[in-house]
Amino acid sequence: MSRILNTALVSAALLGTANLRANSNIVFANEPLTPLQNGRFNSSRFGDLSIISANQESIIVWSHAKNSFIQHASNGRFFSWEFGDIQLGEHSRWLYTSRFGWVHFGENEQTFNGWIYSDKFDWMKIERPENNVYIWLSKVHSWAEIATDNTLYTFEWGTLQELGPNRFRSSRFGIISSEDSDGWVFSELFGWLWVPGGGEWFWAHDRGEWLGIVEGDKIWSTAENRILPVTPPLEELIGTRGPGGGFLWKPIAESTGNLVVLLPRSLTDSNREAWIKDQDGNIIEKARYGGVHNGGREHYFFSRRGNAYQNVFVVSYDSAGNLVHWPIANGAGRITY
Numbered sequence: 001m002s003r004i005l006n007t008a009l010v011s012a013a014l015l016g017t018a019n020l021r022a023n024s025n026i027v028f029a030n031e032p033l034t035p036l037q038n039g040r041f042n043s044s045r046f047g048d049l050s051i052i053s054a055n056q057e058s059i060i061v062w063s064h065a066k067n068s069f070i071q072h073a074s075n076g077r078f079f080s081w082e083f084g085d086i087q088l089g090e091h092s093r094w095l096y097t098s099r100f101g102w103v104h105f106g107e108n109e110q111t112f113n114g115w116i117y118s119d120k121f122d123w124m125k126i127e128r129p130e131n132n133v134y135i136w137l138s139k140v141h142s143w144a145e146i147a148t149d150n151t152l153y154t155f156e157w158g159t160l161q162e163l164g165p166n167r168f169r170s171s172r173f174g175i176i177s178s179e180d181s182d183g184w185v186f187s188e189l190f191g192w193l194w195v196p197g198g199g200e201w202f203w204a205h206d207r208g209e210w211l212g213i214v215e216g217d218k219i220w221s222t223a224e225n226r227i228l229p230v231t232p233p234l235e236e237l238i239g240t241r242g243p244g245g246g247f248l249w250k251p252i253a254e255s256t257g258n259l260v261v262l263l264p265r266s267l268t269d270s271n272r273e274a275w276i277k278d279q280d281g282n283i284i285e286k287a288r289y290g291g292v293h294n295g296g297r298e299h300y301f302f303s304r305r306g307n308a309y310q311n312v313f314v315v316s317y318d319s320a321g322n323l324v325h326w327p328i329a330n331g332a333g334r335i336t337y
Helices: 003-022 108-114 234-238
Strands: 041-043 047-054 058-063 068-073 078-080 084-088 094-097 101-104 115-118 122-127 134-137 142-146 152-154 158-164 167-170 174-177 184-187 191-194 201-204 209-215 218-221 225-227 248-250 260-262 274-277 283-286 288-293 297-301 310-317 323-330
Touching: 084 288, 134 152, 234 310, 234 323
Parallel strands: none
Antiparallel strands: 041 047, 047 058, 058 068, 068 078, 078 084, 084 094, 094 101, 101 115, 115 122, 122 134, 134 142, 142 152, 152 158, 158 167, 167 174, 174 184, 184 191, 191 201, 201 209, 209 218, 218 225, 248 260, 260 297, 274 283, 274 310, 288 297, 310 323
């Protein structure tokens, strides 16, 4: 923990949140905050801030420009309820988030009413009716919410998994390409689909018919009644075999007591995402990215010890953005490739 952060947290514990808001010597994101009116502060990374709570363990702020709660803990971790884990970029207005990739927070006019830009989903808007968090994904023309396993569930597309630039797997429509932001999305199962206003009816241009969502991931066709999505081949869900020379499955990490996976150095600085998937390619758990250590290798942490995962795959991306995997038969042992 840095001395500056330690000083801020101690000050928070001694002064209390109310007095902390009036203090001009507040540090957040390793940066002294500039006091504004009405107990607010300004940060070059997070914009106009209000301090929600503070103690010896963490400071929680509300970023008015980012429309997000952000927590900076004494262990240095940044977390946002909307964006997941946050890593500070070299440039003040770019942040790497575990849920949306690189996110850019511009001037106030660029973040007006909760609009932000991400490299995965283009422009997004965040709204919070009652206690829910809804996100408008302009690239796929759909409202989405964050599921309990941190995946995105969209009202139109179902579960949405990123496969690469402008490519996602929709549980309802198979692989979709979303280069057009005007409501047109290409589905490898149904051709060009148009979503008028982000509703639950799709005009299938190539088929000349309307498709609708009736329940779960079942599709209603005006011509063929119910259509079930085609199950994709396993390779589309887990990719090809990943490279060796540095992969390590460590069932019990010294730092957390749970599983940690190290990827080969050749994949360092790629997409910084990894999952454990079952034999059908379904996601069991998404990893928490833990930085680059031990010979320049990316570290990924999981919520349980290695023996909890049997006959699974570790899945990540190669440097070209393609899925790759490493098979794990018995997760209780130390495994290298």
